[in-house]
Amino acid sequence: MNAPRSRPNLTQIAALLDVSAATVSNALSGKGRVSAELAERIRTKAAELGYMPSHAGRALRTGRSQVLGLVLPDIANPLFPQIAQAIEHAAAAAGYGVLIADSRGDAAMQTQAITHLQDRGVDGIVIVPRRGTRIISTGSPVAVIDSPSTPGNTVSADHWQGGELVGSHLAALGHRDVVIIGSNPASNVQNDRVGGIRSALGPDRRVEVLWIEPHEALHGPGASLGLAARVAEGFTAFAALSDLQALRALTELQQAGLRVPQDASLTGFDDLVWSSAITPGITSVRMDMPAIAGEAIQALLRLIESRDRGNGPRDPGIARASRPSVPMSLVVRQTCGPSPSRTAEQQQTPAGDSQ
Amino acid sequence: MNAPRSRPNLTQIAALLDVSAATVSNALSGKGRVSAELAERIRTKAAELGYMPSHAGRALRTGRSQVLGLVLPDIANPLFPQIAQAIEHAAAAAGYGVLIADSRGDAAMQTQAITHLQDRGVDGIVIVPRRGTRIISTGSPVAVIDSPSTPGNTVSADHWQGGELVGSHLAALGHRDVVIIGSNPASNVQNDRVGGIRSALGPDRRVEVLWIEPHEALHGPGASLGLAARVAEGFTAFAALSDLQALRALTELQQAGLRVPQDASLTGFDDLVWSSAITPGITSVRMDMPAIAGEAIQALLRLIESRDRGNGPRDPGIARASRPSVPMSLVVRQTCGPSPSRTAEQQQTPAGDSQ
DNA sequence: CTGAAAGCGCTTACAG
């Protein structure tokens, strides 16, 4: 029976090789001074036995769990998959695991989720706050992903610049009358996006902002936004501040018999999974989640280490990234200008044609 | 300075109360025999100091980490938020944390993700496999959430019964010609749903299944499914096997100038967050994720405990739930029958009317 | 370059 029986530990490997556990530890970590050949023998044996260090033993000794927490106040957020995947990937690359915490959309439970993670002994926490929630000092190292204009933000997408992408895009297509659709006037993220759009469109164009109540946005349906009336007023483009709202706008316009993008163009944010599956596809601004997650994890680990070395502040507080603002990118799926200067696109799909 | 300085441990509490660490441990866990009054004194002191046991110390001693792993081969799946939230909640209620693992949609990395979690010392793993992936024995206790017709399934929604809900619903509205839209003929989940729909519609109705290539479903846009042609052929209802596909169908129909639900009814599965926000809302079948997660966690913990007691099998294998099949429920948002026997609904939203 | 020893915080038999 030469199949490896369960997991070996350091002591067992040391015994097999007639060396001390300390030497095995040093050889495997590369820290202590161990002769090259002995180190090689140890590494070979360890690999052969499939040795994996015990996280519990290491954590107890070093006081570090090698685990980070991830808190998203609104786990039902459709962006959650993108964020979770990017954070998990960046953390894993640095040798950390990611524990999820759920605050079920409740702002009060956000604090509770953080406490819960601390009780579990995480080394640090990544937080994506909802709305304008300010993160108070928690006693743990924290990285905050929100918006560049939020005080205490560690790193985030440059939502203003993302807005500019939308504005320039619509301006280049010749749109002069634009409705911006948002859901939360208290959100820094949404306000930055509005600012960027307005700024890129310039002062000479007609721009209106339509704020939908968040609960209304979710608990339609049927509550009309009156978008068709806006088209009748001469608006030719709708710039939604999220794809969720863009989708609502698209279906309302189509249901009203209007054609997108021929009668009205539509843009969104987030580039959610279905943005490319629908007809027509929605032009959308996408965050560089891998870059954002990478910056967040890097800054968080720096903070954790500085505290471990004891030269950090008592309350470690919030991590600061070296590049706190990450550019967004535009995914173009509609290229129509306002009528009558229509582009070729409209000819392809006349109303009523099923292709 | 009477503010609590960092986290106290068992030994410190014991010293403050002039008792042994063993007694404190026993009092707090309620396991050993400790006099009621001493136990009370200990609990009070512990609460006062905000004592939280060290998970590392406990894990090292007991060999259990109190952490479970969650593996979703396709973390980009829009259902991920629902699943993650339910699993996290059920696990937290049982005193467990949840570590996420990402296999980035790659089937080969599924195994790697499992190994990675095991290396981190999780006590068990919850897996939601993609497609027909069979979970091989892993050496760790595992709970599988897939479909009742998948061998080795621990617990899942009753997708066949969910299909029946759709079929009965459409039949009751008088639909006699139905197109089912799916993306993966190899998926047990989708096949169960198809079976249920067919069975409830009965043999006298015209039912066709349209399989869209998954990559095609995601990397449209513009690749028409030819749905308008189906309407011309007399089909009056489209039953998509997921809301993602229902959304694609809805926008294609609308773009072709057809009205939903007047010209064609539409149903989906999953009740994703936007299903109620769009116009019109999509009738959708919803899983009872809290119940499914609860069964999965319960079965998994039973398996973990049986192995700990040593009366389990060498390879713990896959957990079996007492109630492996959880009913789904129908969320009705459209109540149109086929023309000419139309319901009142059509009058409300004539084509071209913006409300 | 290598090893013996201590200790991270906890729980579990085992004595008393």
Next chain:
DNA sequence: CTGAAAGCGCTTACAG
């Protein structure tokens, strides 16, 4: 009912 002791697996000063 309570306590002293051992040990889970690891790493880190400290000797040699």
